[in-house]
Amino acid sequence: MEKEYSDWHDNPTMRSWHPERLNARSECTISDVNDLNKPWRFEEDGLTVTRTSPWSPPGCHPVGCSLKLYTDEDGKLVKVEGDENNPVTQGRLCVRCLTLKDYIYNPSRILHPMKRDPKKRGDADAWEEISWDEAFALIKSEYDRITKEYGRESIVCFAGTGREGGTMAPFGSRMLCTPNYCYSQSGYACYVPRMAASSYLLGAAYPEIDYAGGLPGRYDDPEYEVPECIVIWGKEPLPSNPDGFFGHSVIDLMRRGTRLIVVDPRANWLSTRADYHLQLRPGTDAALSLAWINVIANEKLYDAEFVEYWTYGFDELVERAQEMPPSRAAEITGVPEEIIIESARMYANATPAAIAWGLALDQKANGMQVGHCLIALMAITGNIDVPGGQRIGDKTMGLNEAGFGFEEGLGQELIAKMIGAKEYPAYCGLILNSHADLTLRAMETEDPYPIRMGFYAGNNLLSCTSAEPERWMKAINGSMEFVIAFDTFMTPSAQATCDVFLPLATIAEREGVVQTHYGSSPVTMGFMNKAVTQGEGMSDMELCFNLGKVLNPHLWDQYEDIRDFIEHLRLGKKYCYEDIRKEVVLQRYVGYRKYETGLLRRDGKPGFNTSTGRVELWSYAFHRFGDDPLPYYIEPQFGPESSPELMEEYPFILTSGARTYAFFHSENRQIPYCRELNPDPLLEINPEDAKRKGIVDGSWVKAVNQFGECVMKAKVSPIVKEGVVHAQHAWWFPEQDGNDHGGGAYDTFRSNINNLVPNFHFGKLGFGAPFKCMICDVVPISESYDTDMDEIWEKFGKLV
Amino acid sequence: MEKRAMLIDYGYCTGCHSCEVSCRKKNDLRLDEWGIKVNEVGPQKFSNGKWEWDFVPVPSSLCDLCEDRIAEGSKPLCELHCLAAVIRVVPVSEVSSCLESMDKDKVAVYLP
Numbered sequence: 001m002e003k004e005y006s007d008w009h010d011n012p013t014m015r016s017w018h019p020e021r022l023n024a025r026s027e028c029t030i031s032d033v034n035d036l037n038k039p040w041r042f043e044e045d046g047l048t049v050t051r052t053s054p055w056s057p058p059g060c061h062p063v064g065c066s067l068k069l070y071t072d073e074d075g076k077l078v079k080v081e082g083d084e085n086n087p088v089t090q091g092r093l094c095v096r097c098l099t100l101k102d103y104i105y106n107p108s109r110i111l112h113p114m115k116r117d118p119k120k121r122g123d124a125d126a127w128e129e130i131s132w133d134e135a136f137a138l139i140k141s142e143y144d145r146i147t148k149e150y151g152r153e154s155i156v157c158f159a160g161t162g163r164e165g166g167t168m169a170p171f172g173s174r175m176l177c178t179p180n181y182c183y184s185q186s187g188y189a190c191y192v193p194r195m196a197a198s199s200y201l202l203g204a205a206y207p208e209i210d211y212a213g214g215l216p217g218r219y220d221d222p223e224y225e226v227p228e229c230i231v232i233w234g235k236e237p238l239p240s241n242p243d244g245f246f247g248h249s250v251i252d253l254m255r256r257g258t259r260l261i262v263v264d265p266r267a268n269w270l271s272t273r274a275d276y277h278l279q280l281r282p283g284t285d286a287a288l289s290l291a292w293i294n295v296i297a298n299e300k301l302y303d304a305e306f307v308e309y310w311t312y313g314f315d316e317l318v319e320r321a322q323e324m325p326p327s328r329a330a331e332i333t334g335v336p337e338e339i340i341i342e343s344a345r346m347y348a349n350a351t352p353a354a355i356a357w358g359l360a361l362d363q364k365a366n367g368m369q370v371g372h373c374l375i376a377l378m379a380i381t382g383n384i385d386v387p388g389g390q391r392i393g394d395k396t397m398g399l400n401e402a403g404f405g406f407e408e409g410l411g412q413e414l415i416a417k418m419i420g421a422k423e424y425p426a427y428c429g430l431i432l433n434s435h436a437d438l439t440l441r442a443m444e445t446e447d448p449y450p451i452r453m454g455f456y457a458g459n460n461l462l463s464c465t466s467a468e469p470e471r472w473m474k475a476i477n478g479s480m481e482f483v484i485a486f487d488t489f490m491t492p493s494a495q496a497t498c499d500v501f502l503p504l505a506t507i508a509e510r511e512g513v514v515q516t517h518y519g520s521s522p523v524t525m526g527f528m529n530k531a532v533t534q535g536e537g538m539s540d541m542e543l544c545f546n547l548g549k550v551l552n553p554h555l556w557d558q559y560e561d562i563r564d565f566i567e568h569l570r571l572g573k574k575y576c577y578e579d580i581r582k583e584v585v586l587q588r589y590v591g592y593r594k595y596e597t598g599l600l601r602r603d604g605k606p607g608f609n610t611s612t613g614r615v616e617l618w619s620y621a622f623h624r625f626g627d628d629p630l631p632y633y634i635e636p637q638f639g640p641e642s643s644p645e646l647m648e649e650y651p652f653i654l655t656s657g658a659r660t661y662a663f664f665h666s667e668n669r670q671i672p673y674c675r676e677l678n679p680d681p682l683l684e685i686n687p688e689d690a691k692r693k694g695i696v697d698g699s700w701v702k703a704v705n706q707f708g709e710c711v712m713k714a715k716v717s718p719i720v721k722e723g724v725v726h727a728q729h730a731w732w733f734p735e736q737d738g739n740d741h742g743g744g745a746y747d748t749f750r751s752n753i754n755n756l757v758p759n760f761h762f763g764k765l766g767f768g769a770p771f772k773c774m775i776c777d778v779v780p781i782s783e784s785y786d787t788d789m790d791e792i793w794e795k796f797g798k799l800v
Numbered sequence: 801m802e803k804r805a806m807l808i809d810y811g812y813c814t815g816c817h818s819c820e821v822s823c824r825k826k827n828d829l830r831l832d833e834w835g836i837k838v839n840e841v842g843p844q845k846f847s848n849g850k851w852e853w854d855f856v857p858v859p860s861s862l863c864d865l866c867e868d869r870i871a872e873g874s875k876p877l878c879e880l881h882c883l884a885a886v887i888r889v890v891p892v893s894e895v896s897s898c899l900e901s902m903d904k905d906k907v908a909v910y911l912p
Contacts, residue, residue: 079825081880091880092882094818098822098825098881101825271851272853673831719843
């Protein structure tokens, strides 16, 4: 059938970018060199250069940094360079893509499908290489057997943070046809609590700071204003590129005069350049943000016009904020009262100002309350949807993926069976996921029904995502009869719990689409162009389509091929992938003050897409879900206020999970150049505490609390306050044995800080978990676990 | 070829290591060999309450300022990939005018 494609040039929100006109990097680097305006593929010095704008793997968030992949006549990747033709990154690349060759041709990469007898889970030597046909036949037979006996709801699809154009919800809704698509982190303590605040209060997805990424003139565009102030709240954007926000845009803006306020329990590079660093006790963000509202309201520093015309419940919010004067917040947070007041004034008086709000908000029960406060702050200061403020998408943009083909794939009966849908509708209904903790409970108790099959869609949950990881391992192995992994490398999770391993294509080996900020307020849309074939890996889109056709052909016959599926899922059925991919990257223009022009609401009326048409400072949605309609502060579940009786034994506040340049979560440990930057799992401890405890820099310590323990290497540093320690997350040791010798596969439980974090400590609506606000003790140990970099080089440095 | 220098406004260097890794991949250097190395100064908190925490990339004698790339009209790889865009390789004759135009302190100039 001949398809009717639209021309993307006709879409006013999609624009190509002409790099010769401007330069966003700095005044001094306007470039007349390099490969500006080259086509998507060209020849150079006997090599073929393919331009591509990918996401993952190797892991990252959806920035879509553009790359030039140089391949030789045999199709082998010779080198990688940054592509100057990307409006945001302009050639800049981090170490994770600079070492792409070491990733693709790593000797430990899995290049062919494998199977293992489920009785031999954990036996690293029991894998047997098989063909794709055999793998699909085996999966089909197990799928049919298990779904016949236990229903399709007995399957859980474990998701990660996404690696193609999104989190690949169709793996659950259309390939496996299970309602239990599950991000296995307790309380979905990543992104979604913030999304809940923005969706329910603002009627829009995730307001990102405006760094001019979608404007043709970038920072110098006449429509743009450089933010006078950026507040970095619980976020470390430089190494993490969170949710597709190219973190070093903050540096670009600092060069252009932006001042910073940093709210973080740790000092970091940005905080040392900030006008104010609010070094709060971990988990007390809601108290601080309520105090900011208090100051801004009582000193009448808010935007009275915006408050009057575009917000709902301001008086009630102000009344609530009276319960949190800065003096009280100072006692709770440990930030001096005058610093709270002065920084609140600085934020409110800056025009425009933007808040970059981070993961730390999500990683506490009731972290959504901080999100509520920050949305309120963005609104009452008049910074929403203005140049240099908080950027939001229009009504055509959003997280459409979760809903893609959902009802058609599942049907109402199955949807109603989603684990947690009844108990936590605000969570499950928002992201169309089963509730993580209740899914764990279902595996352990068969309540509400048995779980028998699993699929890992980019989730190394035992090393990275899950609290109490050994408990998750036992639950999976105790309940699931058949588990499939789909990844580039053998992970501890796959080694310990899986029966089939399917090889995954890297970014150089795949096609697809990536939208910044998960598509909700994109600044660019990137297209992946395949340059390399290595082994038999499939992309996420390919596996979803190919295996979907085998398991549930009635849902897949409507797509002609994989590109047709890409066009449906990622391009709204409008554009021809073959054509649009040649653009490599397009800017997305969203415009400003869309609440005045009707572009935020489906009915075309002015206002926000909420029931009142206003930003709901007093929330009807939260009220309806049974929570307080106004934001509130509650103490972290463990700490000096909540559990004073435990503090003698566990005197430190423990926070975890700060990002590094070397790794994306649990990835890159087998890339020697990355590993060398951070060979060992680090625990940061203040020099005074270290002295008291007899801990010297570089020695090994045990972190322990009432839930578990792990060993880490001490980094004695003043960046954490006395009484607070920070531990890195997501460690495993690919150089170690995959067979469990007591520390889990590849020793992943040895240095796993999540051993100390419990499940089932979420908030009233089901959101949040205390990954960043636990308690522990730290004691020196005599053993050393120092990584031998020669061994890493020996095992992983010789590329195949 | 015109003599060139490397200018680094390290006050903005965030310590991302992209320069190091770019250089080592281009020159096929093994672990523990560096064409450019990011050094860390701090973090330290002065008695006046201000923090100082700098990353200072220093090119080694292995650095040839990517003459081959410059000759063909490309940027040196460390300059192209630097996430904070702090590295520039410029003709020595332009160094002082570049320094004039920079309003921040913390700039290093190298002739590796």
